[in-house]
Amino acid sequence: MKLIIQEELRLYRRGREFSIRVNGCELMNSRPHGSEEALAELAARILQAEQRAHDASRCTKQF
Incomplete structure (x- = not known):
C-alpha cells in the first residue's frame, strides 16, 4: 500500500502478533x-x- 506521501505502509504478522510499519519503522504492534x-x-x-x-x-x- 502506498500512502499519498509516497511512504510504504505494511502490516506484518508473526503468529498471533501484528505490527504496522512505515518504511521499515514500526509504528505500533499488538504486543503488551x-x-x-x-x-x-x-x-x-x-x-x-x-x-x-x-x-x-x-x-x-x-x-
Whole structure:
C-alpha cells in the first residue's frame, strides 16, 4: 500500500502478533500495550482543556 506521501505502509504478522510499519519503522504492534493508553489520556486531557476554555468563553459573553 502506498500512502499519498509516497511512504510504504505494511502490516506484518508473526503468529498471533501484528505490527504496522512505515518504511521499515514500526509504528505500533499488538504486543503488551501502554502507548495507545498514553495517547488516549493525552487526547482526553487536551479535549477537556478545550471544553473548559469553551465553557469559560460562554460564561463571559455579554447578554
